[in-house]
Amino acid sequence: MDSGNTAWVLTSAALVMLMTPGLAFFYGGMVRSKSVLNMIMMSLGSMGVVGILWVLFGYSMAFGDDVGLGLLGDPLEYFGLNGLWSPDSLSGDIPTLAFVGFQAMFAIITVALISGAVADRIRFGPWLFFAGLWALVVYFPVAHWVFAFSDEESGVVGGWIANTLGAIDFAGGTAVHINAGAAALALALVLGRRRGWPQEPMRPHNLPMVVLGAALLWFGWFGFNAGSALAADGAAALVLVNTLVATGSAMLAWLLVERIRDKHATTLGAASGIVAGLVAITPAGSSVSPLGAIAVGLVSGALCALAVGLKYRFRYDDSLDVVGVHLVGGLVGTLLIGFFGDGSTPAGVDGLFFGGGLELLGVQAVGAIAVLAYSFVLSLLLALLVKAVVGLRVPPEAEDAGVDESEHAEGAYEFAGFAVSRVARQSGSAGTTTASTATTALTANPDSPAYEGSKQ
Incomplete structure (x- = not known):
């Protein structure tokens, strides 16, 4: 066991945990005042439901020995984390439980991300029901595909995207962001549009809260990305710097799009650009240089700023732009590895602009599309199931009065x-x-x- 690496992973796990309350502030500030507590509660509820499922089945489904075709880990191999708390149980040179805890935070925030698409109109109990089902049926298998690497020495077989396909996803562009974005779109379609949308303005009620949430997300994301190196080494340092500059350039690109299109650079745009850059650099952090990271940020910030308007054209009510930021940002970051991949980085792959040809781009596209399709179809079916069994949406009068009052009997202010x-x-x-x-x-x-x- 390496104590330095262990300390870094444990610290990173704590940083990633902070991201979920940060997301709660980010989403909470973006909704109207009558829905802020419900948004916060959906994030907090995800921490409880997914955290418990991760210990019972989730880690085993994601990182257990594959049961066939690289699709799923053995759900019972580590049921209840059996045997993993032994001092001799290591994952590389860190305690296995340190890795378990770190990955648990990824599972939690991925589920919480979905909630932004259904603000103002979903019942809290059915949301928790959907969150648990989605984690079991969608997230845990996809995490196995992307994050579980085979180990020839021990004979452990991992997931198909990481091993058979060989796509690069350093910290979760596919497993976290494309996955959550596709699920958010499916759930929003099943739930339907908010009453009065898009005719009535539904502006953020507290922009300082939004900025606070974005700041907590950016801070925690250094653990999210650099912690995924699982070591306090040069790779982690490169990813940390890339996370800084990609996020800054994405924010500036978003503001530039706003300035050209709307004649104003907004605070909400700055916060949204921050998240878009964080999303895009997540898969690419170890495979691009700092200059490449700036390019990834510029492209993702501009494209996500344009993509958030698609909901008005196609008439789907993605309340807080989960599709425009996380689905689009995850796709952009995953695909840009095929262009900006630099063989001198820890990932050691060359993209198209560095003489690598189109092969890497094709591999990245297959991985991204596979996760998108699987997540969307299964999420659609799960949402329809929950709707049929217990119902999803609050009554019209409760939506008008506010879900804080109808679901929690509280008001934020x-x-x-x-x-x-x-x-x-x-x-x-x-x-x-x-x-x-x-x-x-x-x-x-x-x-x-x-x-x-x-x-x-």
Whole structure:
């Protein structure tokens, strides 16, 4: 066991765990105020459901010995992580449980990403039901395809994309982002559009919260990407730098598209560009140089900024642009390895621009399309199943009032209480207005700050 590598992987696992609450803030700030708690709860709920499933079956399905054709690991080989907590159980030169914990965080945030497409209208219980089914049927097998490498010395057989096809996905462009993006599209289609969309404006209610979420994601993503080297070495250092510059260039590219198209560079655009760059460099971090990473960021930032408008053309309601950012960004990053791959990097592959020909690009395309198709079809079937068995969508009146109230009996902001206490303080010295009178007066007046709060 190498203590330095172990410390780095454990730290990276903690960084990746922080990304899910970061995602909750990012998504929570992008919705209307009557849905913010529901968005946060969907991310938090994913942590509970997927974390438990990962220990029971998930790790074994993803990293157990293949049961045939590189499609699935043996679900019972490590049931309940049996035997993996032994001090002698190593994955490379780190404890196996360190690797188990690190990969658990990937499974959790992949499921949480899907929730952004169905904001404002999905019931919380059925969401957890879908999340558990999706992790078992879609994520765990795809993680086996992409992340499970064969070991000739021990005789362990891994997944088909990693070993038979040989596609490069350093930290999850296919298994995480294309996978989640395709599932988000399928779930949004089954659920249907929000009431009033796209005629009514549905703007983010708290942009500072969005930026805070994006900052936490960027911070945690250094563990997500550089931690995937599974060692504190030069490969991790290159991936860390690539994650920095690709993300910065994607943000600038997104803002440039906004400036040319809309005449304004927005805060929401900056935060979205950050995530687009993080997504795109995820598969390519170990296979491109820093200059190549800048190019990956520029292309992904511009294309994702354009792609988020596709939902208006094709009339699918992807509430928070999971398809435009994660599906498109994952595809862009995966395919650009075929162009910008540099043989001098740890991955050791040359793309088209470095004399490698079209073979690598073809391999990357096959891997990306396979994950996209599998995830979309299975996610569509699972969503239809959950809809038929328990129902998915909140009633129209609950959607109008807000899913925070209907699903959680809570509100994120107590506007009415603030207004009542203010009026009571102002009138208390004269002794003419009680708190109850102030409440009645405020909530009956459409111009008062408490009126909107009383309706919610």
